Amino acid sequence: MRYLPKSDTERIEMLREIGATSIDDLFSVIPDEYRLERDLDIPRQMGESEVVEYFKAAAARNANGYASFLGAGAYRHYRPVIIDSLVQRGEFLTSYTPYQAEITQGTLQAIFEFQTMICELTGMDIANASMYDGSTGAAEAVMMAIRVTGRDDVLVARTVHPEYREVMHTYAQHQGHDAREVGYGPDGRIDLAALEQAVTEETACVLVQSPNFFGIIEDIPAIAEIAHKKNALLIVSIAEAVSLGIVRPPVEADIVSMEAQSFGVALSYGGPYCGVLAAKEKYLRQMPGRLVGETKDTQGRRGFVLTLSTREQHIRREKATSNICTNQALVALMTTIFLTVYGKQGMRELAEQNLAKAKYAANALGKQGRVLFAGTPRFHEFVLQTEEPAGQLNARLLEKKIIGGLPLEKWYPELGNATLWCATELTTKEQIDAAAAVIAGAPVAVSTR
Amino acid sequence: MMATTDRFTGTTRKVTAHLTQNEGLSFEKSSPGKKGYKLAPLDVPAVDAAALLGEAVRKDEPTLPELSEIEIIRHFTRLSTWNYAIDLGMYPLGSCTMKYNPRVNEFVSRLEGIAEAHPYQPESLSQGALGIIKLLQDCLMEITGMDAITLQPAAGAHGEFTGIMLVRAYHQSKGNPRKHVIIPDSAHGTNPATAATCGYQVVNLKSNAQGGVDVAALAQMVNEDTAAMMLTNPSTIGVFENEIHKIADVLHDKGALLYMDGANMNALVGKTRPGDFGADVMHLNLHKTFSTPHGGGGPGSGPVACKKTLEPFLPSPVLKQGSNGLLYWDYNRPQSVGRVRMLYGNFGMFVRALAYILANGPDGLRQTTEDAVLNANYIRRKLEDVYDLPYSTPSMHEVVFSDKRQTRNGVKTGDIAKRLIDYGFHPYTTSFPLIVPGALMIEPTESESREELDLFIDAMRQIAREVEENPELVTSAPHSTRVSRLDETTAARKPVLRWQAAGASEAVEIDSAAKEW
Numbered sequence: 001m002r003y004l005p006k007s008d009t010e011r012i013e014m015l016r017e018i019g020a021t022s023i024d025d026l027f028s029v030i031p032d033e034y035r036l037e038r039d040l041d042i043p044r045q046m047g048e049s050e051v052v053e054y055f056k057a058a059a060a061r062n063a064n065g066y067a068s069f070l071g072a073g074a075y076r077h078y079r080p081v082i083i084d085s086l087v088q089r090g091e092f093l094t095s096y097t098p099y100q101a102e103i104t105q106g107t108l109q110a111i112f113e114f115q116t117m118i119c120e121l122t123g124m125d126i127a128n129a130s131m132y133d134g135s136t137g138a139a140e141a142v143m144m145a146i147r148v149t150g151r152d153d154v155l156v157a158r159t160v161h162p163e164y165r166e167v168m169h170t171y172a173q174h175q176g177h178d179a180r181e182v183g184y185g186p187d188g189r190i191d192l193a194a195l196e197q198a199v200t201e202e203t204a205c206v207l208v209q210s211p212n213f214f215g216i217i218e219d220i221p222a223i224a225e226i227a228h229k230k231n232a233l234l235i236v237s238i239a240e241a242v243s244l245g246i247v248r249p250p251v252e253a254d255i256v257s258m259e260a261q262s263f264g265v266a267l268s269y270g271g272p273y274c275g276v277l278a279a280k281e282k283y284l285r286q287m288p289g290r291l292v293g294e295t296k297d298t299q300g301r302r303g304f305v306l307t308l309s310t311r312e313q314h315i316r317r318e319k320a321t322s323n324i325c326t327n328q329a330l331v332a333l334m335t336t337i338f339l340t341v342y343g344k345q346g347m348r349e350l351a352e353q354n355l356a357k358a359k360y361a362a363n364a365l366g367k368q369g370r371v372l373f374a375g376t377p378r379f380h381e382f383v384l385q386t387e388e389p390a391g392q393l394n395a396r397l398l399e400k401k402i403i404g405g406l407p408l409e410k411w412y413p414e415l416g417n418a419t420l421w422c423a424t425e426l427t428t429k430e431q432i433d434a435a436a437a438v439i440a441g442a443p444v445a446v447s448t449r
Numbered sequence: 450m451m452a453t454t455d456r457f458t459g460t461t462r463k464v465t466a467h468l469t470q471n472e473g474l475s476f477e478k479s480s481p482g483k484k485g486y487k488l489a490p491l492d493v494p495a496v497d498a499a500a501l502l503g504e505a506v507r508k509d510e511p512t513l514p515e516l517s518e519i520e521i522i523r524h525f526t527r528l529s530t531w532n533y534a535i536d537l538g539m540y541p542l543g544s545c546t547m548k549y550n551p552r553v554n555e556f557v558s559r560l561e562g563i564a565e566a567h568p569y570q571p572e573s574l575s576q577g578a579l580g581i582i583k584l585l586q587d588c589l590m591e592i593t594g595m596d597a598i599t600l601q602p603a604a605g606a607h608g609e610f611t612g613i614m615l616v617r618a619y620h621q622s623k624g625n626p627r628k629h630v631i632i633p634d635s636a637h638g639t640n641p642a643t644a645a646t647c648g649y650q651v652v653n654l655k656s657n658a659q660g661g662v663d664v665a666a667l668a669q670m671v672n673e674d675t676a677a678m679m680l681t682n683p684s685t686i687g688v689f690e691n692e693i694h695k696i697a698d699v700l701h702d703k704g705a706l707l708y709m710d711g712a713n714m715n716a717l718v719g720k721t722r723p724g725d726f727g728a729d730v731m732h733l734n735l736h737k738t739f740s741t742p743h744g745g746g747g748p749g750s751g752p753v754a755c756k757k758t759l760e761p762f763l764p765s766p767v768l769k770q771g772s773n774g775l776l777y778w779d780y781n782r783p784q785s786v787g788r789v790r791m792l793y794g795n796f797g798m799f800v801r802a803l804a805y806i807l808a809n810g811p812d813g814l815r816q817t818t819e820d821a822v823l824n825a826n827y828i829r830r831k832l833e834d835v836y837d838l839p840y841s842t843p844s845m846h847e848v849v850f851s852d853k854r855q856t857r858n859g860v861k862t863g864d865i866a867k868r869l870i871d872y873g874f875h876p877y878t879t880s881f882p883l884i885v886p887g888a889l890m891i892e893p894t895e896s897e898s899r900e901e902l903d904l905f906i907d908a909m910r911q912i913a914r915e916v917e918e919n920p921e922l923v924t925s926a927p928h929s930t931r932v933s934r935l936d937e938t939t940a941a942r943k944p945v946l947r948w949q950a951a952g953a954s955e956a957v958e959i960d961s962a963a964k965e966w
């Protein structure tokens with residue numbers, strides 16, 4: 001086997017030095033009846049070319065050459081080439097969690113830069129070194145709020161990504177608390193009057209998403225005021241991180257849970273992505289996950305270390321703030337490189353392009369249907385309501401190699417034939433016009449680039 | 450550089466000191482107006498963001514670096530050279546399985562049809578992705594001897610969470626979720642943290658004199674309130690629980706389940722199967738056993754495999770195959786514990802793990818396991834005369850020594866670990882498992898040649914001699930790194946967790962309850 005750096009002769013010599021006569025001696029502790037005496041029933045060993053061919057064939061059976069208007073928590077943005085060049089350096093790729101600070105300063109400094117950038121973007125004081133993704137990050141944020149407040153009532157907006165809400169319910173159900181949902185108003189935002197009624201002295205937190213699942217920007221200051229009046233925490237989930245280039249950061253929030261996939265991370269059929277938690281500094285003690293801090297070495301030189309680990313499972317065991325151990329470090333590095341590439345000006349320019357494309361798309365598609373919640377500020381997604389059932393409409397679009405908006409019926413049946421559309425800087429005017437033409441029933445030709 | 454002294458100072462054979470570049474934070478290198486990007490021109494009318502967004506428009510400018518592309522390349526390349534990595538040499542972290550991460554895995558995960566697949570694209574246009582998931586699931590079920598599986602969990606601890614949720618749902622379906630989970634004192638910290646997260650009390654089981662499960666003590670502990678036992682096999686001291694079936698029987702007799710922490714599965718693949726020896730549910734770490742890269746701490750992937758009885762409770766959705774042969778996600782799972790993560794899991798890691806399995810085949814995987822165990826036993830044989838071996842039970846894929854002999858000279862496991870750095874190795878795992886005071890937990894994996902092992906053994910033996918003759922050299926190590934030992938106490942007492950413009954970074958205020966740090 002080509003990954004194994006030993007000859008059979010070396011194996012025999014090593015066994016002899018150990019004092020074993022055969023390799024089976026080393027497995028003799030496994031009781032006979034549980035020893036596998038046959039080959040595993042899996043595909044035979046393949047040559048590298050065969051492995052590559054297998055995956056090329058699989059890749060060919062996925063969508064190829066389609067224009068796509070899908071978003072809904074997984075966004076297609078341009079990924080600068082140098083991200084991949086840099087994260088494929090073995091020193092980043094094949095390093096472990098930086099517990100041995102003297103020989104992992106590269107990873108540690110990069111995470112410190114990541115934490116700083118997340119604070120800058122979100123308006124929070126502290127950020128951790130990543131969570132699994134936006135959905136588990138939101139669930140962990142809720143757990144954190146419960147610990148901070150000592151209360152166990154949770155309110156969550158129905159405009160939060162439905163799958164985030166499902167994950168939160170899974171996390172919460174066995175902890176003696178569960179979430180109540182607060183609906184949305186005709187403007188596509190959380191119903192503030194309903195929220196005001198729902199928040200009580202027992203409410204640990206209010207979880208909203210902004211831009212929300214419909215792409216609408218929530219009125220964070222107003223929501224914060226309602227939550228804070230009853231001393232509940234406000235958690236703002238951000239599924240589309242690029243929005244922060246142009247959308248006011250949720251500075252009134254107590255905790256921000258963000259999915260940073262948009263920052264240069266491949267869609268990759270759903271993962272790995274990059275969750276992150278940021279918060280006001282007074283909640284530091286209850287923050288889950290790893291944190292990197294600056295310090296000095298014995299010579300007074302600057303260096304970075306994993307710190308405040310007494311919150312974590314390997315020290316605190318069952319009293320830890322979370323059971324999280326492995327996080328998404330390499331993906332966090334990708335987002336750090338992305339943010340370094342775009343920088344202060346680029347983030348704004350990029351976000352403005354997204355805004356412009358979505359505006360154009362909403363206008364173009366809106367002529368063939370109805371854009372819901374049209375008067376409320378939004379980022380780069382919108383809900384399109386059509387006469388035609390979503391399935392039928394999308395089937396017609398697929399014939400023209402266009403993947404249309406995500407049907408919402410499963411989660412929001414009250415919206416009828418509604419689809420969620422997303423346009424990013426990669427969506428072209430030609431693609432938008434083509435989609436509009438298909439919806440209108442006109443014949444079109446479309447290029448995917 | 451080594452400290453100059455008349456006393457014994459070892460000779461490093463693996464490494465030679467060389468220069469590394471200095472590099473500040475990206476923020477410190479930034480200057481206004483520099484750019485590392487160029488967007489395509491906008492092909493639709495530009496918009497007035499302030500008019501569109503009103504109050505919601507961003508008015509402040511986040512402080513992000515402004516750098517050109519070459520500076521960014523150098524910045525991160527320089528940082529990378531400050532890291533140790535498997536690609537540079539042996540990384541003997543016990544329980545972490547730092548094996549070679551094959552490059553073909555990276556290549557195939559980046560194929561356009563795979564990397565650009567949107568998770569909500571129609572299933573008819575996702576058959577390639579679903580096929581990869583199906584084949585990986587089938588392989589992992591065969592390897593573990595289990596009947597059902599979910600790939601949704603994002604890491605090992607997340608898999609534990611999912612597995613214990615399955616246990617809970619199973620008991621709940623019988624009318625009572627039960628109260629506690631039994632966990633040996635040798636377990637990873639994630640085990641008790643997981644049980645607590647799932648609403649269970651943790652009952653600690655003291656290990657027996659061999660470092661294994663005390664079956665008699667366990668039998669006394671298990672009752673109708675026991676939901677499960679979480680067991681790592683081989684244990685964290687690298688020992689196979691040879692009474693595993695008795696353990697399973699003791700649990701099953703009271704209706705409790707056996708959860709197996711699969712962190713150490715690299716010792717078992719192709720040689721024995723947890724499903725055959727009584728485990729009801731287990732997680733795997735694709736980033737350990739199945740060669741997906743650790744990436745400086747993630748991403749991982751923590752599939753959970755289980756017996757048929759637990760299948761109804763698996764997270765939704767579950768992959769199914771229709772009569773037309775097409776694969777699809779089944780969301781109609783009334784007994785499911787719910788989602789543990791959005792979408793389907795860390796798919797990019799599935800691709801890599803499957804590429805590893807295909808490149809190995811049954812013979813390669815078995816040989817891999819055998820080599821991993823061979824390497825650990827070789828190290829044990831070559832070091833047991835200089836380092837204390839607290840448990841003489843046969844080792845599987847890792848060996849755990851203690852610093853008992855070295856502490857007589859005031860040198861602890863952490864010091865020896867730091868000194869290993871000067872010899873060109875990443876340290877082993879220190880001070881774990883907790884049942885071994887001053888533990889040196891060494892897991893070489895199969896990826897080390899005899900030459901590399903011999904260099905490691907030579908380094909460890911020289912350090913042992915330094916401890917006898919020149920202990921200060923060891924307690925002040927490392928001497929060859931960019932930074933020496935870092936002040937972790939100040940880092941925790943006055944945390945500086947982000948860079949601040951203009952002037953020194955400031956420590957955040959911690960409330961008084963933080964004194965326990």
